[in-house]
Amino acid sequence: MAGISVNPTVLIQGTRMAEGNYLVGVDIGSSSIKVCQLKDVRGKRTLVRFGYHPLPPQTIVDGHVMNTAAVLEGLNALFTQLKIKRREVALAVSGHAVIIKRITLPLMSPAELDEQIDWEAEQQIPYDIKDVQIDYEVLRSRSEQGQMDVLLVAAKKDEINDTAQVAREAKLKPVVIDVDAFTVQNTFEVNYGLPKEGTIALINIGATLTTINILSAGIPAFTRNIINGGNAITEEIQKRLGISYEEAETYKTGAVMQGASTGRSVVPNEVPQIVRQVCEGLSGEILRSLDFYLATSGEREISRIYISGGTANIPEVGAAIERRTKAPVELLDPFRDIAVDLKEVNGDLLNLHRAQVAVSIGLALRKDREKA
Numbered sequence: 444m445a446g447i448s449v450n451p452t453v454l455i456q457g458t459r460m461a462e463g464n465y466l467v468g469v470d471i472g473s474s475s476i477k478v479c480q481l482k483d484v485r486g487k488r489t490l491v492r493f494g495y496h497p498l499p500p501q502t503i504v505d506g507h508v509m510n511t512a513a514v515l516e517g518l519n520a521l522f523t524q525l526k527i528k529r530r531e532v533a534l535a536v537s538g539h540a541v542i543i544k545r546i547t548l549p550l551m552s553p554a555e556l557d558e559q560i561d562w563e564a565e566q567q568i569p570y571d572i573k574d575v576q577i578d579y580e581v582l583r584s585r586s587e588q589g590q591m592d593v594l595l596v597a598a599k600k601d602e603i604n605d606t607a608q609v610a611r612e613a614k615l616k617p618v619v620i621d622v623d624a625f626t627v628q629n630t631f632e633v634n635y636g637l638p639k640e641g642t643i644a645l646i647n648i649g650a651t652l653t654t655i656n657i658l659s660a661g662i663p664a665f666t667r668n669i670i671n672g673g674n675a676i677t678e679e680i681q682k683r684l685g686i687s688y689e690e691a692e693t694y695k696t697g698a699v700m701q702g703a704s705t706g707r708s709v710v711p712n713e714v715p716q717i718v719r720q721v722c723e724g725l726s727g728e729i730l731r732s733l734d735f736y737l738a739t740s741g742e743r744e745i746s747r748i749y750i751s752g753g754t755a756n757i758p759e760v761g762a763a764i765e766r767r768t769k770a771p772v773e774l775l776d777p778f779r780d781i782a783v784d785l786k787e788v789n790g791d792l793l794n795l796h797r798a799q800v801a802v803s804i805g806l807a808l809r810k811d812r813e814k815a
């Protein structure tokens with residue numbers, strides 16, 4: 444990492460502690476790039492730039508950029524079209540490359556912890572410590588028990604460098620590299636506030652990745668990545684109907700949109716059923732993680748679940764989770780307490796992709812100077 448001004452901080456309270464100017468939030472997802480820029484307008488956080496650029500299939504595979512040219516083209520097009528002058532960006536490293544663990548350690552001073560953390564990480568992380576960037580945050584000190592809870596994050600250097608490198612090639616300057624799950628948490632925090640008690644889950648369901656972040660009394664208690672998402676639905680439609688990926692994608696979103704409106708049917712009859720079946724499987728995987736958390740934490744229930752990501756648009760996903768957890772499920776609204784400047788932002792485009800911006804808004808909340 445020598446000479447690289449990338450700071451893969453996690454800063455759970457980053458948004459509150461942030462100082463300086465907002466970075467441009469750039470979420471390079473496997474299906475599309477999302478770019479958001481915020482500005483404080485009369486004391487209110489306001490979205491002043493939003494852009495969306497779809498990426499061709501196989502551009503990013505297992506978190507690796509396979510088609511650099513496509514990503515560069517997307518970044519250049521977005522920054523040019525949106526006339527974004529600022530080049531300092533916050534990027535996310537996807538869950539494919541990250542391990543997050545909550546560990547309990549004996550109470551120690553910050554200096555001692557700093558010295559100890561690599562050794563601890565070595566015990567906890569199944570990678571060579573040389574290959575990962577370690578970050579951590581003390582979640583809670585429990586002096587009565589002489590213990591403290593620490594959030595340990597290990598991100599593969601390879602993938603951090605990959606992501607930062609693509610951005611640099613697009614003449615951007617990566618200042619912060621964050622972790623998907625925590626960007627969603629920051630978006631949630633500024634819009635809803637973190638609940639002081641009870642347990643909630645934030646679930647971001649994208650194209651190839653689903654991140655689960657369970658917060659207990661406002662503190663991350665459990666984080667898990669599931670390598671699965673909406674692509675699985677598209678691929679199943681493609682396979683079963685023997686059609687191209689693009690057609691299958693159109694049918695999938697067509698089936699979902701049609702469910703919401705009374706438009707004329709152009710989608711083959713099998714499609715809604717395939718969508719339901721694959722969603723059932725995906726929800727099952729999510730539920731196993733939630734059940735695992737409940738079984739191991741001793742907590743009785745999750746009181747509310749907020750879902751985001753493009754695949755959260757499919758009503759069956761939320762419904763299946765709600766049916767089986769009995770917890771109310773709602774779409775996370777990234778603009779509950781963030782204004783949108785409709786003179787600068789295309790409102791229709793934003794509405795179409797509303798569910799997909801949780802990560803890029805979380806990134807756009809980061810600033811160029813932050814108190815750790």
Ligand SMILES: Nc1ncnc2c1ncn2[C@@H]1O[C@H](COP(=O)(O)OP(=O)(O)OP(=O)(O)O)[C@@H](O)[C@H]1O
Nearest residue numbers: 472473474475649650651652673699752753754756
């Ligand atoms: N209206 C919709 N109905 C159904 N599926 C949708 C809809 N809108 C988006 N999707 C699906 O959501 C996925 C994209 O979501 P998102 O933008 O959150 O993923 P990503 O960030 O590109 O990918 P990842 O984070 O998994 O790498 C795709 O699978 C897409 O088909």
Ligand SMILES: [Mg+2]
Nearest residue numbers: 472473649802
């Ligand atoms: Mg994503």
